[in-house]
Amino acid sequence: MLRKYLTGFTAPSSYDKVVQLACKPKATLPKAKYLDPIIAATWDSGALHEVCVALSSRFYDPNATVVFKALIVLHTMIRNGNREGVLRSGSETLQLSHVSTRNYDHTSPAHLQNYAAYLDSRIQVYRNLEHDVIRMQSDARATLAMNNMSPLRRGETRVGRKLRSMTVEEGLLRETRAVQRMVDALVACRFYLDDLEDPLVLTALKMLVQDLPILLEAENEGVLNLLERFFDMSHVDATEALTIYHNFCTTIELAIEYLGVARKQQFLLNVLIPNLKHPPISLGGALQEYLDDPAFEQNRIEYRINKDAARRGTWSWDSQPTHTRPSF
Template sequence: MGSSASKAALAATTEEPMEPGPKHLADLTQYINETHMSVAHLADILSKKTGSSSWVVVFKALVTVHHLMVHGNERFIRHLAARHSLFTLHNFLDKSVGEGYAMSIFIRRYSRYLNERSLAYRQIACDITKVKRGASGVMRNMDTDRLLHTLPVIQTQLDALLSFAADPDELRNGIVRAAFRLLLKDSLRLFAAYNEGMLNLLGKYFDMRRSQCRESLELYAKFLARTAKLTRFLRVAEQVGIDRNSIPHLTQAPCSLLEALQQHLASLEEKKDFLCPCGLQHTVTLSIPYRPTGNACARRTWFAAHKPAGAEQQNTGPA
């Protein structure tokens, strides 16, 4: 079985300028999902392939690794996360062919994301794209301290993913398109967990200590910015027709929500001077219709009454 996996890995990472063959990826996934089989040897083969000077070989090796992260047993990413270092491709440049310059940029961005994906697993001890979602899911039931630790990790992973930044014309290349499809799948699952965690955090907001409120408010502001970037990323997927039916529609949250959070923090800090940046027109899944007034108890009651049920049912891609 190990020999077959080695052959499949080599076949998936040839110098032929096309995405890794589905059969080879299926064989490797089957190998990974055989729980008694070691993944270290396979990881070594793919890691060695990323040391090639050919952008085609390196890119296909990265796509193969990502495919196994998404579709393989979790022990594969667990093994990668345990490695001292993964991909050191931040200076990669293939000068041998004209296309190598543009493709090298994508390789540097893509390898950074895969590194961040592995690092995130090491930091929070799970693959956040595969955690259970919904009312009984992981992010909905985290306590405040763990949320404040986990959400920044998700933000960093999402930042690395969105930095891939391919436009529709660049997705005509089969290898870039294969990477983008995997990134799209990750983005939907990652954002679903991100959104659920943010809902949980905001639900706890009016019972937090001042320092936690300040940190949560900053996290929410960053959430708005990343949601806007994700909207642009999803628009590219729609334009090229990739998984169009699974792409969610992100509804808009009013400025009054951010103002309410600022208002509560200001009351804790005994400050009265703050402005709601209503000029920011970000699209988010959280939708709160009105600004609460009164003391913290009244604002907490308002938030509970207007917690966005629609966001809980939002289609954010396959589980």
């Protein structure tokens, strides 16, 4: 049967046929004999484009099950195939925002549109940043594990250069906001409130639970970097950094709830779910007080002078003004 669908597989109609079979309107998972050639196609730009064109038409299908399966196929392509290629081709071909505006019948999962919005956020962030955050963070994890490297040395990894040690001038605020948008979109996909006996719902939830800790780790890297650079920022940048920090605190609350509920279904999901810690909420008040100080610019200059002195080895905490001492 598989050979039949792979014969002449360079033809667009062949890809369309396989995608159509993978997204049949039945509440069953796409079969491996359809997914395997789709995943293989992600490594060939021409074939990938044809797969995305075929998928795109599925997102306009009036049957919610077809749309849901098409989203699962896309998510699987991102996770198991050529991620950058899929995200790049998707930004040119797929119109997932259309899914978020559709009205389906009572058989559609309550969070189908949210799922589409999350995958769309992955595509849009890739378009803006030109790299996949999850891929970079996964690569960093692998590098740390392979080299038995301490987390304190993350700056030596690729992702460390992007989020943990990049400067505001290099786009730290922009990239951290982008990660935050993806996390916010993911935690809105509350499939755990749907029927977990539905294999489609369970599969989507499993992939989301696998994505979430990696995205949170990336967001945490960015927020820590922002906090360390906070007292060196302009008032405009520091204000935006504080907004990102407040949003991060809210996101963590939602993520703790999300993973907590998922942990109760761990025997079904078969995914290792980490424990998250709440960030120090009180820090926000101290940072806001620093921003509101009429002598903000003078304090910033003093901080820079003391920082330069520290680099020369002539600085101590006793010489640091109280209002500019970071409390984290």
